[in-house]
Amino acid sequence: MPLLTRSVQTPLNIDVRRGAIATLGELLHDRRISARGDVAVVVGPGLGEQIAALLAPTLGNAEIIFTTGGTLESALELGAKLRGRNIDAVVGIGGGKTIDTTKYAASRYGIPMVSVATSLANDGICSPTASLDHEGGRGSYGVHIPLAAVIDLDFVESGPDSQSRAGIGETLSNLNAIADWELAARAIGEPIDGIAVAMARSGAEALINHPGDLGDDGFLTVLAESLIMGGLAMAVSGTSRPASGGCHEISHAIDILYPGVGSHGTQCGVGALFCTFLRGEDARFAQLSATMRRHEVPRSPADLGLGDDQFAEIVRYAPRTRPERYTILEHIGIDHLAEREVNAMVADYVGAINS
Incomplete structure (x- = not known):
């Protein structure tokens, strides 16, 4: 049976x-x-x-x-x-x-x-x-x-609001992690755990759609529950896939190349927004960017204290941090692209944020 x-x-x-x-x-x-x-x-x-x-x-x-x-x-x-x-x-x-x-x-x-x-x-x-x-x-x-x-x-x-803003970045990055996981399923046949996806996605979507802010107990409760759901999604699937994609590769690369620049969550938030831009998901990019702007979560390299050229170096290095993982970064072979090509991508990304 x-x-x-x-x-x-x-x-x-x-x-x-x-x-x-x-x-x-x-x-x-x-x-x-x-x-x-x-x-x-x-x-x-x-x-x-x-x-x-x-x-x-x-x-x-x-x-x-x-x-x-x-x-x-x-x-x-x-x-x-x-x-x-x-x-x-x-x-x-x-x-x-x-x-x-x-x-x-x-x-x-x-x-x-x-x-x-x-x-x-x-x-x-x-x-x-x-x-x-x-x-x-x-x-x-x-x-x-x-x-x-x-x-x-x-x-x-x-505590400082910066900690909760980091949690917002961490939670929103789940949407990028899921998109990267779905990309890996299409491109290389990697299996997906639908329950884990539903858990991680529902928390992030609830955060996007909540009208409150960091001074609102209702919003903080949703943020807390979303972070818990992201952790449990990893436990359910037996992998960090539902909460870790190219966004986390970028955060790990920042830690290696420019340690101490930002918190893990804010770095993941910027990484998620960049990866969403690379996938050409215009509606999701606009939605994430607007949510991060509303809660004053860093969105650009400059918000983290990085120059555009430094961020280009970071994203080219990022696939080396998780060589077994397939994300949009591996899909476009960003680590094999010419420096000028990656610089142009970063410039276009920054332009899209500021437009």
């Missing part, structure tokens, strides 16, 4: 609201993750005392562990601290670096993990990967998705 359905692994609970951290103990109890609050809570720089005070009333048994986060070394150090402890789960509270560090350490030692995001800069909240720096650069490591995901909008609001 053929398999008629498939099981999809998801968190036990997704909670996006104000004051979520203060009631974390109740969530852990109600979802039977930890009846007595015997957990380790991992926090990044600057959040420790505030979070400890919020957790004390409902999570008094928690042990607070501080981490700088973001590196493979820090993740291994955290894992060593967690190993052998008699805890029900580990809770990572903070931005992407803290959550990725906690996800890696928890997965390494088979400890259930709860993700608590205080910013909306990327889709790592629920993704099956952890991006960590090491001596050779930055690696992406497979991890278990969290048992539960919590986003506290009070912390999101108090």
Whole structure:
């Protein structure tokens, strides 16, 4: 008999609201993750005392562990601290670096993990990967998705708007990743996971069509849910394809050639807009550009502090970052084109943004 359905692994609970951290103990109890609050809570720089005070009333048994986060070394150090402890789960509270560090350490030692995001800069909240720096650069490591995901909008609001703008760029780039995946299906027969596509696309489309802005709880909730859906789309498909295409190749190339220029999400947003331009999708290009302009998300190389010639160098280098991936960049062979041809493409792209 053929398999008629498939099981999809998801968190036990997704909670996006104000004051979520203060009631974390109740969530852990109600979802039977930890009846007595015997957990380790991992926090990044600057959040420790505030979070400890919020957790004390409902999570008094928690042990607070501080981490700088973001590196493979820090993740291994955290894992060593967690190993052998008699805890029900580990809770990572903070931005992407803290959550990725906690996800890696928890997965390494088979400890259930709860993700608590205080910013909306990327889709790592629920993704099956952890991006960590090491001596050779930055690696992406497979991890278990969290048992539960919590986003506290009070912390999101108090953080810089640039983080949420990065999350907007990351979410919108899913549309480019899907278009690149569909291109690969047509050109080289790469299989597509329709459920993963639907999950990643629906979040991005919801963001485009929401009338609110960064000061609106409704919009921030949609952004949070869209980032979660993007991460789960990767877990469902077993690949980063639904959330990573030529846009991410360009972001990785920026990190290699001009490190520190921008955040991952904003770089992916610019990369997605450029790739959409290359595919000649005029209506989608206009839609993405208008959405990014409305939310003040970088759209051009200059917005990232890059010159047009530097961006041309970046996009020619980009296919080298993911040689196994087929996107619009590989389709047109951008890394084999003459420098003047790529410069002309970039100039036309910048002109289209400014027109």
